[in-house]
Amino acid sequence: MSYRRHFGVPLAAALAGILALSACAEDAGGGSGADYPSKPIDIIVPASAGGGADLITRALADALSKHFGQTINVVNKPGGNNIPGTQEALSAKPDGYTLLADGSSTSSLMKLVDNLPFKIEDRTFVAKATEAPMAYVASAKSGWATLDDVAAAAKADPSSFEWAALGGTTIADLSLVQFFDSIGVERSKTRMTRFPGTADAVTAIAGNHVSFGGGGANAMVSQASAGTVKVLAVTGAQRFAALSGVPTTAEAGHPELNATFWAGFSGPAGLPDSVVNAWGEALKVVLADPAVRQKLAAQGAVPALVTGPEFKSFVLAEADSVSKVMG
Amino acid sequence: MAQFLDMLGGIAAAAKPEYLLYALIGALLGTLVGVLPGLGPASAVAILFPLTAVLPPTGAIIALAGIWYGAMYGGSTTAILLNIPGEVSSVTTAIDGYQMTRQGRAGPALAMAAITSFLAGTVGVVLLSFAGPAIATAALRFGPPEYLALTVLSLTAVISLAGPKLGRGIVMALAGLLLAGVGFDPISSAQRLVFDVPQLLGGFDAVAIMIGLFGISEVLSSVGAGLAKIYSGRLGRLWPRRDDFVRGGKAGIRGTAVGFALGLLPGMQASVASFLSYDVEKRVAKRPERFGKGAIEGVAGPEAANNAAAMAGFIPMLSLGIPTSATTALLLAALVVYGFQAGPLLFTQHADFTWTVIGSMYIGNLMLLVLNLPLVGLWARVARIPYRVMGPVILVICVIGAYAIRGQMFDVWVALAFGVFGVALKHFGWPTIPFVLGLVLGPLLERGLRQSLSISAGDWSIFVTRPISATVLALAAATTAVTVLWRRRLSRKGITALEE
Numbered sequence: 161m162s163y164r165r166h167f168g169v170p171l172a173a174a175l176a177g178i179l180a181l182s183a184c185a186e187d188a189g190g191g192s193g194a195d196y197p198s199k200p201i202d203i204i205v206p207a208s209a210g211g212g213a214d215l216i217t218r219a220l221a222d223a224l225s226k227h228f229g230q231t232i233n234v235v236n237k238p239g240g241n242n243i244p245g246t247q248e249a250l251s252a253k254p255d256g257y258t259l260l261a262d263g264s265s266t267s268s269l270m271k272l273v274d275n276l277p278f279k280i281e282d283r284t285f286v287a288k289a290t291e292a293p294m295a296y297v298a299s300a301k302s303g304w305a306t307l308d309d310v311a312a313a314a315k316a317d318p319s320s321f322e323w324a325a326l327g328g329t330t331i332a333d334l335s336l337v338q339f340f341d342s343i344g345v346e347r348s349k350t351r352m353t354r355f356p357g358t359a360d361a362v363t364a365i366a367g368n369h370v371s372f373g374g375g376g377a378n379a380m381v382s383q384a385s386a387g388t389v390k391v392l393a394v395t396g397a398q399r400f401a402a403l404s405g406v407p408t409t410a411e412a413g414h415p416e417l418n419a420t421f422w423a424g425f426s427g428p429a430g431l432p433d434s435v436v437n438a439w440g441e442a443l444k445v446v447l448a449d450p451a452v453r454q455k456l457a458a459q460g461a462v463p464a465l466v467t468g469p470e471f472k473s474f475v476l477a478e479a480d481s482v483s484k485v486m487g
Numbered sequence: 488m489a490q491f492l493d494m495l496g497g498i499a500a501a502a503k504p505e506y507l508l509y510a511l512i513g514a515l516l517g518t519l520v521g522v523l524p525g526l527g528p529a530s531a532v533a534i535l536f537p538l539t540a541v542l543p544p545t546g547a548i549i550a551l552a553g554i555w556y557g558a559m560y561g562g563s564t565t566a567i568l569l570n571i572p573g574e575v576s577s578v579t580t581a582i583d584g585y586q587m588t589r590q591g592r593a594g595p596a597l598a599m600a601a602i603t604s605f606l607a608g609t610v611g612v613v614l615l616s617f618a619g620p621a622i623a624t625a626a627l628r629f630g631p632p633e634y635l636a637l638t639v640l641s642l643t644a645v646i647s648l649a650g651p652k653l654g655r656g657i658v659m660a661l662a663g664l665l666l667a668g669v670g671f672d673p674i675s676s677a678q679r680l681v682f683d684v685p686q687l688l689g690g691f692d693a694v695a696i697m698i699g700l701f702g703i704s705e706v707l708s709s710v711g712a713g714l715a716k717i718y719s720g721r722l723g724r725l726w727p728r729r730d731d732f733v734r735g736g737k738a739g740i741r742g743t744a745v746g747f748a749l750g751l752l753p754g755m756q757a758s759v760a761s762f763l764s765y766d767v768e769k770r771v772a773k774r775p776e777r778f779g780k781g782a783i784e785g786v787a788g789p790e791a792a793n794n795a796a797a798m799a800g801f802i803p804m805l806s807l808g809i810p811t812s813a814t815t816a817l818l819l820a821a822l823v824v825y826g827f828q829a830g831p832l833l834f835t836q837h838a839d840f841t842w843t844v845i846g847s848m849y850i851g852n853l854m855l856l857v858l859n860l861p862l863v864g865l866w867a868r869v870a871r872i873p874y875r876v877m878g879p880v881i882l883v884i885c886v887i888g889a890y891a892i893r894g895q896m897f898d899v900w901v902a903l904a905f906g907v908f909g910v911a912l913k914h915f916g917w918p919t920i921p922f923v924l925g926l927v928l929g930p931l932l933e934r935g936l937r938q939s940l941s942i943s944a945g946d947w948s949i950f951v952t953r954p955i956s957a958t959v960l961a962l963a964a965a966t967t968a969v970t971v972l973w974r975r976r977l978s979r980k981g982i983t984a985l986e987e
Contacts (some may be wrong), residue, residue: 193946208529209529209530209534214533215817218533235894236893236894237688237893237894237895238893239670239688239690239692239893239895241689243685243897244685244686245690247537257977275718277685318945322942324961331980351941352941353631353938354937354938354941355938359753360753363627363753364625364630366807367628367630369630369631370942382807384707386807388627438510439843470490
């Protein structure tokens with residue numbers, strides 16, 4: 161019967177394709193030790209290609225791969241609020257050949273997820289590499305010039321105070337929640353509109369559809385130069401180079417507003433110290449490279465190297481802050 | 488006029504021999520990546536971005552432009568030849584494009600797709616140079632209620648995409664909207680319709696579903712029907728006929744208008760432009776029953792629309808720094824690497840560079856035409872390869888493409904399941920396009936509605952008291968009324984045009 165003959169071939173071929181793909185996913189094995197790395201390294205980015213975390217990881221991976229003399233594959237595993245990709249990286253063989261591109265959204269912010277299939281601290285903290293400041297921003301038409309202006313308006317009439325939040329589980333949300341917490345205004349009494357990303361939120365603020373919001377400082381630069389938004393303050397230790405006229409939160413009298421968008425690397429629990437040290441050393445060299453710094457600057461990020469145990473306590477402190485103010 | 492001269496200067500600056508070479512290599516690489524469904528323009532640009540870092544700024548941007556256009560066209564090529572839309576915006580191209588291939592007219596379909604894309608790019612770049620920064624600020628007037636109104640207008644396209652039975656089309660669109668809700672709620676991150684299956688947290692990927700509904704289901708039903716070749720006759724002429732040029736050209740102009748207007752708005756996707764363009768073509772056609780059976784307008788209009796949308800997307804991107812899509816977000820990042828900050832000042836302070844970037848986009852577009860027209864003959868022959876060879880090849884491409892979306896086997900199973908579902912739909916006469924439309928518009932509809940209502944504190948009058956939103960909603964109501972009345976009149980007269 162020609163029906164069966166025709167059907168058999170494509171099915172067999174598809175099956176072969178599936179098997180080939182599953183085979184690719186298997187780990188080829190390999191030792192770790194003094195010769196680390198002796199084969200290509202996979203870095204799993206649990207988000208889509210082209211996002212902030214992805215571009216920072218790619219910029220670093222490029223330089224790190226030259227430093228290590230080994231290929232570093234940046235593998236995007238987007239979707240599922242970062243959970244499946246993070247879980248995959250953290251349950252890999254702890255040999256230093258599969259690492260996680262870590263950040264708040266793959267660590268501290270997971271405090272907000274019910275029934276998380278793994279424990280946040282159950283990983284080897286390798287290093288925080290960079291951080292990017294967050295900015296508080298108001299529409300130009302609001303007339304607000306400082307964080308205190310915003311605070312006064314929010315306190316005077318919370319029910320008509322309009323602001324832009326993101327998904328509720330991002331570092332930008334943490335920065336906004338910290339703000340309301342710090343000025344003592346109950347968020348539930350205000351008028352909050354959620355946007356899927358910083359770009360959408362800033363566009364809505366620029367068009368004066370909502371009055372106030374926050375997000376990565378880098379995303380505010382062009383609207384600020386166009387004069388459609390007013391950047392009130394940025395987080396971080398120093399002023400943000402592209403917005404040099406904007407005070408830091410500490411300068412604006414609010415040092416407690418300290419959320420930043422950081423990027424780093426973690427691995428499965430039980431990663432050998434030799435691997436953690438190799439990465440610390442490599443990052444130190446790579447982050448000093450002006451070409452790398454320039455690429456990071458394009459993402460609004462600056463080097464902020466913190467390794468091993470110190471990195472771990474940083475993340476756990478952030479996680480505490482997340483569950484305290486957002487939970 | 489000064490801006491127009493600047494634009495010509497930009498094209499001239501981008502037309503140096505070495506830049507042309509970068510554009511050609513970029514377009515070639517982009518086409519190769521874009522042919523794989525699941526790897527759309529954004530992935531192609533992100534993956535190939537490091538390769539361009541060795542080039543000087545202008546060269547790198549030109550190469551990226553080539554990659555971008557190459558990937559977009561690669562998606563259309565597989566849509567036309569194999570019924571596999573490489574990305575959501577090529578779904579509409581597949582409808583009539585694949586039918587043309589089955590009639591041995593792959594050549595004209597591919598050629599018209601390339602030509603109208605190029606024409607749309609040309610018109611786009613000229614409009615860009617005249618209107619540019621001035622219209623960019625107008626886009627800011629579109630807030631959540633306006634986007635909701637535009638989404639509702641796009642949803643009315645269901646009426647013309649539904650085929651003979653409107654009810655079935657509406658049911659399929661609703662099913663698509665429902666399926667789009669699976670996964671994390673985009674607004675509050677609540678889990679919806681997940682049923683404790685971790686893979687469902689990420690929701691269904693529209694591309695995986697399309698690979699199944701179109702590519703895989705086509706293979707299954709072709710094999711079931713014992714198809715020997717996609718087209719068994721002698722290949723006719725490869726070049727479009729005069730008639731193709733006239734019909735396709737007009738469709739291309741309308742598609743350019745639709746695409747350019749929507750492309751100016753940061754929140755709208757190129758895929759929405761191509762759906763609306765297909766809808767427009769079907770509405771203005773004297774014999775709408777030709778659509779779905781190989782109408783050249785169905786290929787030319789949407790292809791022009793998504794290219795024009797891409798070109799128009801540069802206006803908000805360059806003059807306001809608002810990324811209109813994942814791809815423009817990447818290009819925006821690339822600009823910053825070279826020390827340029829997008830914004831209104833870019834056109835005045837770095838006019839040379841800005842116009843060179845725009846010129847590069849145009850050159851990328853041109854390269855694609857140069858690269859693809861000679862290949863049309865080769866591609867067209869694909870239709871004559873015995874299906875016992877092509878069937879498995881298509882299936883393998885589909886499986887790899889589904890895997891490539893997120894590197895998850897889950898998407899492969901989804902594609903295979905929707906392949907079977909697609910066969911069932913076809914067998915029982917249920918339309919698939921409204922389903923895809925619902926799937927694409929679902930998130931936009933939900934977001935617009937919920938954001939608008941939280942801005943207005945639950946007051947529904949926000950949609951009719953804002954002039955732009957009210958106008959667009961009125962337009963949606965009017966087109967619906969006209970089309971429904973027209974369908975009724977046709978069926979009263981006993982004209983069975985739509986019943987075919």
